[in-house]
Amino acid sequence: MSHNPQSSDGKHDDDSTLSDFLASLMDYTPTIPDELVEQYLAKSGFQCPDVRLIRLVAVATQKFVAEVASDALQHCKARQDAVVKDKRDKQQRDKRLILTMDDLSKSLREYGVNVKHQEYFADSPSTGIDPASREE
Amino acid sequence: MKDGGLENKKELENSKKQSNSSKFRSKSDDFALSIAKVAVAQVCESIGFQSFQHSALETLSDVAARYIYTLGKTANFNANLAGRLESNVFDVIQGLEELESGLGFAGASDVNRCLANSGVVRDIVHFVGDAVDVPFAYDIPRFPVVKDRKGMGSFWEKGEEPHGEHIPSWLPAFPDPETYATQSTVGNGTMSGSNGVKTGLVRVEWKVERPLLNFQQQFARNGNVGDSSCGGGDSTKAKEASNSNPYLAAPLHFGEKEVDVSPVVLPTKLSNEVASRDPIPENRFLGNQVSVLETFATAIEAMKSGICEYDGSRQKNVLYNQRPTVHFKIGIGKKSLNSAPYFISKNKDLQKIAYWFENGNEKDDRKRRAEIFSKESMECSHESGQL
Numbered sequence: 001m002s003h004n005p006q007s008s009d010g011k012h013d014d015d016s017t018l019s020d021f022l023a024s025l026m027d028y029t030p031t032i033p034d035e036l037v038e039q040y041l042a043k044s045g046f047q048c049p050d051v052r053l054i055r056l057v058a059v060a061t062q063k064f065v066a067e068v069a070s071d072a073l074q075h076c077k078a079r080q081d082a083v084v085k086d087k088r089d090k091q092q093r094d095k096r097l098i099l100t101m102d103d104l105s106k107s108l109r110e111y112g113v114n115v116k117h118q119e120y121f122a123d124s125p126s127t128g129i130d131p132a133s134r135e136e
Numbered sequence: 137m138k139d140g141g142l143e144n145k146k147e148l149e150n151s152k153k154q155s156n157s158s159k160f161r162s163k164s165d166d167f168a169l170s171i172a173k174v175a176v177a178q179v180c181e182s183i184g185f186q187s188f189q190h191s192a193l194e195t196l197s198d199v200a201a202r203y204i205y206t207l208g209k210t211a212n213f214n215a216n217l218a219g220r221l222e223s224n225v226f227d228v229i230q231g232l233e234e235l236e237s238g239l240g241f242a243g244a245s246d247v248n249r250c251l252a253n254s255g256v257v258r259d260i261v262h263f264v265g266d267a268v269d270v271p272f273a274y275d276i277p278r279f280p281v282v283k284d285r286k287g288m289g290s291f292w293e294k295g296e297e298p299h300g301e302h303i304p305s306w307l308p309a310f311p312d313p314e315t316y317a318t319q320s321t322v323g324n325g326t327m328s329g330s331n332g333v334k335t336g337l338v339r340v341e342w343k344v345e346r347p348l349l350n351f352q353q354q355f356a357r358n359g360n361v362g363d364s365s366c367g368g369g370d371s372t373k374a375k376e377a378s379n380s381n382p383y384l385a386a387p388l389h390f391g392e393k394e395v396d397v398s399p400v401v402l403p404t405k406l407s408n409e410v411a412s413r414d415p416i417p418e419n420r421f422l423g424n425q426v427s428v429l430e431t432f433a434t435a436i437e438a439m440k441s442g443i444c445e446y447d448g449s450r451q452k453n454v455l456y457n458q459r460p461t462v463h464f465k466i467g468i469g470k471k472s473l474n475s476a477p478y479f480i481s482k483n484k485d486l487q488k489i490a491y492w493f494e495n496g497n498e499k500d501d502r503k504r505r506a507e508i509f510s511k512e513s514m515e516c517s518h519e520s521g522q523l
Contacts, residue, residue, distance in 0.1 A: 014252035021261055022225065028264055031182070032175045033272040035279060037204055039168050044208030047215075047222050056225070056260075057207055060232055063263045065176055065200050069183040099180055099188035104196060112238045115195055 022052040030058040037061070064111075071107035072099060079103075161198075167279060172197040175272055182270050207231050232256045 034051070037058045048054070076097055105115040122128065161169070176197040180188060210231030215223040229251045237244065242255030288308040291298045296309050 014250060017261075018225065018252045018257065021257070021264075025264070028269055029271040031178050031270050031272055032200075033171065033276050035276045036168055036171050036175065039279065040201055040204040041208035044205045045212045046208030047212065048224070049222070050224075053223070053225060053228055056228055057204060059260055059264060060207065061200055061203050062179060062267075063260055064203055064235075065179045065196065066183055066263070066267070068196065068199075069180045069185065073184055096186045097184060099185045099192045099196075101189055101192045101195065104192045108195075108199065110239065113199055115199075117191075 022056065025052055025055040025059060028055075028059070030055065030062050032058045032062050032065075034058065068104070068107050068111060069099070071110065072103040073097065075103040075106050076100070164280070169197060169201065171274075171276060172201050174274065176200055178270055178273060182268055203235070206235065210234055226251045229254055229257060232260075 034054055037054050041054065041057065076099075080095065101115075101117050105117060108115050173193055177188065177193060180193075180196075207228070208231075211223040211227040214227040214230050215221065218227075233241070233244070233251075233254060233256050236256050236259075241259060243249050243253075244255065290306050291303070291309050292305040294309045298305055298307070299310070
């Protein structure tokens with residue numbers, strides 16, 4: 001029985017943190033606009049008149065994108081460091097950080113999204129075959 | 137890999153069509169997707185990226201959109217499971233946990249956990265605390281915009297009496313009898329004093345179009361070759377083709393589109409270099425169908441200039457130097473897609489014109505196209521081999 005007051009207090013704390021957080025969300029403007037989030041939520045059948053929930057979803061999505069992007073950034077930097085030779089250290093690292101399909105697919109893989117990219121496209125089925133065998 | 141090419145392509149296309157149409161992306165979604173691209177780009181910039189590949193940005197924004205969609209779907213499902221219509225914060229948190237379960241979050245293994253102090257929420261709180269507040273770059277209106285559509289008025293609204301006792305008055309009224317077009321009234325395409333209902337007008341134009349097309353078909357069959365705009369009766373097909381594939385319509389250069397109306401069109405213009413672009417003979421017969429033909433004219437012009445650009449860069453130099461000599465190829469849009477460069481490079485007028493008035497079957501069409509395609513590919517491979 002001595003449990004309960006504590007746990008109930010704990011619950012109150014949790015609830016209050018949650019409600020405080022939701023209230024604070026209204027001050028913070030997520031980068032992903034509310035209209036966009038509402039559009040996709042409406043498409044999925046989500047119904048809620050509460051704006052705070054929409055902000056919550058927006059913030060969650062922003063966090064997700066930020067995580068994926070930071071993973072991709074790490075891949076990008078790791079690749080640049082591998083390429084760099086000793087003499088041209090600083091010059092190489094000043095190169096622009098570009099979000100490439102390669103890095104993105106690697107980082108998305110960890111999140112369960114499989115984005116496989118065609119490595120090359122051939123003109124016809126016989127491209128790249130020796131001329132001798134092609135004539136046959 | 138031998139079977140590789142064509143068969144797999146078809147399967148891929150089919151599966152793509154099915155998955156796209158049944159699930160997520162549609163044409164109407166373009167606006168939302170472009171907004172998502174901007175938002176994602178801003179997030180990436182705040183992370184530290186300085187530029188991006190277009191395909192990477194599109195992929196990431198698509199993934200973000202699907203994330204939102206999945207969150208909403210899961211939250212809705214949870215709410216319905218609990219017997220509610222509207223979702224609440226716990227539904228959303230449960231959805232978040234489900235999405236994050238792949239990578240895991242603090243407290244995921246705890247069976248008796250409370251949703252309110254879930255690890256997911258704590259992560260988000262940390263994120264909000266750390267992140268820089270970067271608002272979205274543009275002001276967005278509320279979308280999608282809901283149009284106020286005025287339907288056809290009912291009998292009761294129009295004040296008309298329904299034709300019989302069996303028709304209730306709350307049903308939409310019948311259109312005016314004058315709008316019913318028949319073959320005999322082609323020349324009199326005038327609209328009687330309609331009630332000013334917009335939908336009625338649209339219907340009039342559509343119904344009058346039909347006899348117009350039949351008229352054109354008759355013209356073609358009578359062998360009126362002097363009228364280049366009458367080739368085949370498939371102007372709708374050409375229009376559809378150009379509508380369905382906007383990438384075929386090349387941008388018009390300055391001064392390319394001539395809208396001037398020449399007063400006289402000689403029927404013997406067949407052998408001349410430049411055919412007239414406007415449907416003046418039609419104008420004589422059909423009073424106010426000009427608008428219809430003009431729309432076709434622009435579509436056909438787009439098709440023409442599109443045809444020039446279709447077959448790749450090695451033809452381009454040739455094509456920009458020579459203006460196409462004959463312009464209208466209504467109804468042979470499909471055929472001429474592959475054969476136009478053929479003809480333009482050979483530059484034989486008579487052959488072109490004979491080609492117009494062939495009523496080839498579609499099967500022959502495909503065979504021809506396949507032959508031409510294989511020839512061209514063989515030429516390509518020969519060239520590359522020689523290099």
